[in-house]
Amino acid sequence: MAAESSQTMTTPTDAELVQAQADLWHHCLSYLTPMALRCAVQLGIPTAIHRLGGAASLPDLVTALSLPTSKVPFVGRLLRLLAATGILASNEAGMYSLVPLSYLLVDGVRIDGDASQTAFVLTVTSRHFMEAAIGLADWFKNDIPPPVPSPFEDVHGAALFEESMAALDPECDKLFNESLAAHDHMGIGTILRECHGIFNGLQSLTDCCGGDGTTARAIVKAYPHIKCNVLDLSRVIDKAPRDGFVNYIAGDMFHSIPPAQVVMLKV
Ligand SMILES: C[S@@+](CC[C@H](N)C(=O)[O-])C[C@H]1O[C@@H](n2cnc3c(N)ncnc32)[C@H](O)[C@@H]1O
Numbered sequence: 001m002a003a004e005s006s007q008t009m010t011t012p013t014d015a016e017l018v019q020a021q022a023d024l025w026h027h028c029l030s031y032l033t034p035m036a037l038r039c040a041v042q043l044g045i046p047t048a049i050h051r052l053g054g055a056a057s058l059p060d061l062v063t064a065l066s067l068p069t070s071k072v073p074f075v076g077r078l079l080r081l082l083a084a085t086g087i088l089a090s091n092e093a094g095m096y097s098l099v100p101l102s103y104l105l106v107d108g109v110r111i112d113g114d115a116s117q118t119a120f121v122l123t124v125t126s127r128h129f130m131e132a133a134i135g136l137a138d139w140f141k142n143d144i145p146p147p148v149p150s151p152f153e154d155v156h157g158a159a160l161f162e163e164s165m166a167a168l169d170p171e172c173d174k175l176f177n178e179s180l181a182a183h184d185h186m187g188i189g190t191i192l193r194e195c196h197g198i199f200n201g202l203q204s205l206t207d208c209c210g211g212d213g214t215t216a217r218a219i220v221k222a223y224p225h226i227k228c229n230v231l232d233l234s235r236v237i238d239k240a241p242r243d244g245f246v247n248y249i250a251g252d253m254f255h256s257i258p259p260a261q262v263v264m265l266k267v
Pocket residue numbers: 180183184185208209210211212214215231232233236251252253254265266267
């Protein structure tokens with residue numbers, strides 16, 4: 001049987017082998033793209049380009065970022081990788097400029113609230129996330145009785161956005177929460193501008209897992225007649241700003257969801 005199945009395997013051609021090796025390299029080394037993005041955020045490259053008027057040369061950036069001149073060639077390679085992967089744009093004159101993606105990484109720029117997504121980049125490329133990913137094979141092999149911990153919990157003994165994470169590493173917990181807020185606060189402005197028809201005729205809405213209520217408050221500000229509930233876990237609701245726009249309810253959606261004409265689940 002084994003012999004039969006091995007006969008059905010065709011040996012790759014030379015062209016396929018060359019392509020396979022290129023593809024393998026691509027897959028193995030593609031982690032360098034998020035690492036370069038993380039490096040760009042940590043160095044403040046998008047913010048520096050923005051402050052230099054939206055476009056900058058390699059020497060401009062090295063000066064603006066106060067990097068040692070010995071690193072100029074390496075900064076050049078970093079910028080070329082960022083441009084090749086669409087994180088920056090570049091032209092033949094050697095100028096690097098922002099694209100919408102890198103605009104989201106400029107400090108202090110606000111679009112509909114919290115635009116900067118730097119916390120998100122630093123979170124998902126953090127040591128904690130990387131270690132969870134590297135431990136994936138061990139996680140699959142470990143036969144742990146339910147409830148099965150996530151790979152993150154398995155490696156760190158702490159869960160994202162829970163007190164265990166704050167106890168393990170308060171600084172990272174703060175960053176992870178900033179990242180969640182940055183993610184949550186983006187998008188509703190666009191939805192209200194581009195898809196306003198979906199709210200027509202609506203009288204009541206429950207934003208299920210509504211976080212700190214930013215999304216629901218934006219809806220109520222645009223449509224003041226809509227009665228809005230925001231359901232989230234008590235540890236989130238307890239910290240939510242109270243301004244009278246929406247009705248906050250602490251609870252677990254798997255137990256009950258406050259009734260309304262429409263239930264929204266935005267992740
Ligand atoms: C990615 S955030 C989305 C927040 C919000 N919907 C938004 O887009 O702005 C996910 C939210 O789900 C909440 N959550 C997770 N499990 C929940 C549950 N069982 N019941 C209610 N909320 C929950 C979390 O506390 C968190 O605030």
